[in-house]
Amino acid sequence: MPHLIETIGALEARGVGFRSLTEAIDTTTPGGRLIFHVFGALGQFERDLILERTKAGLSAAAARGRKGGRKPVITADKLQQARKHIANGLNVREAATRLKVSKTVLMHRNFKMPMHQADAWKRSFRRLSTYSRACRSS
Known part of the structure; x- marks a missing residue:
């Protein structure tokens, strides 16, 4: 109008x-x-x-104490467990499957992780991308 x-x-x-x-x-x-x-x-x-x-x-x-928006998909507990799994050698997809969350959610929450823990994630991403390339070529 x-x-x-x-x-x-x-x-x-x-x-x-x-x-x-x-x-x-x-x-x-x-x-x-x-x-x-x-x-x-x-x-x-x-x-x-x-x-x-x-x-x-x-x-x-x-x-009344209500907050807007969706409830978090992954809790701090699950995120900590995922970090332990990845530090122990699992890739992101395997850690996400064990915790029953999506790989995307786990990767998104990774950006809030301290920098000193990023190496474990980098190794995991390398393993995941190597696996993805192997699957595509066969």
């Missing part, structure tokens, strides 16, 4: 009236302009109400 109001304003500045064939909008008369702007104001009022209710609902949920 704001774009329509801007467009109608630009047309009026050039001396062009707007008359809709499907809606009861006619900006060539004072009454038509009034109705058009009242509809625009009502639309803006409705958007503001929705925004206000959404913010009130979010703050009420936060006051």
